[in-house]
Amino acid sequence: MFQETGEIEGEFAVYGTERVLNAFFNYRKPAPLFLPKGNGLGISPDDPIIVPSWMTKEDLEYYTGKFEKTGFTGGLNYYRALDLNWELTGPWTEAxxxxxxxxxxxxxxxxxxxxxxxxxxxxxxxxxxxxxxxxxxxxxxxxxxxxxxxxxxxxxxxxxxxxxxxx
Incomplete structure (x- = not known):
């Protein structure tokens, strides 16, 4: 079950928007992303921010500014609604x-x-x-x-x- 609205956002707030985005941008494990309660990102608020080689610090700052305005809830809600998404797209199953x-x-x-x-x-x-x-x-x-x-x-x-x- 996916975490309730607000729970993971609260965890993300501990790390800060820039650190959370940086963790996502640096995610290079050939596996699905799981965000279990407690420390879903597997990072520490004290971890240094290491910008990926394909991105600039200015890019990261740009995305950080955007997510600081909107938060992560919109993107996370897509995953919270996966069952509903499947239900709503049911008529196109064989399309x-x-x-x-x-x-x-x-x-x-x-x-x-x-x-x-x-x-x-x-x-x-x-x-x-x-x-x-x-x-x-x-x-x-x-x-x-x-x-x-x-x-x-x-x-x-x-x-x-x-x-x-x-x-």
Whole structure:
């Protein structure tokens, strides 16, 4: 069960917005993210902030400023409502994605490594649900923020994908 509204936000407040965001940006475990009560991030309020190599201190400050205004509740509520999301999207359970698709993910992405995620993509089940899947790109050494970690490579893939539709 996901923590009640306010609980994890209260834990995050102990660490501070910048430290919490930095922990997320540095999350590079090929596993899903779990936030158990007590110390869900596995960090200390005294840990130094080490900005990832693909980000600047100014970037982190920008995101920190935005999250200090809005908080984490909006993003966390998505996960709190997973059962409701599944219920609301139930009518589309058997629907197929019927447009051309190029799928790009990092091999360290927490969603790619969530329970069943990698197997679904690599076993061919993904292709059954996305019949016009043209390509699956798995970037090595890349985590959840692939567009920031490898912007040139991502742009190249997107550009190449769209080029095939140009006249």
């Amino acid at each position: 197929k994605v019927s447009v051309p698709v190029k799928f790009i993910v990092g091999d360290l992405d927490l969603t790619y490594n969530s329970v069943g995620g990698k197997d679904y993509i690599e076993s061919g089940e993904f292709k059954k649900d996305v019949p016009l899947l043209e390509d699956v790109i798995i970037l090595e050494g890349v985590a959840h923020f692939l567009h920031e970690e490898k912007p040139e490579e991502i742009n190249k893939h997107i550009h190449q994908f769209f080029e095939q539709f140009s006249i």
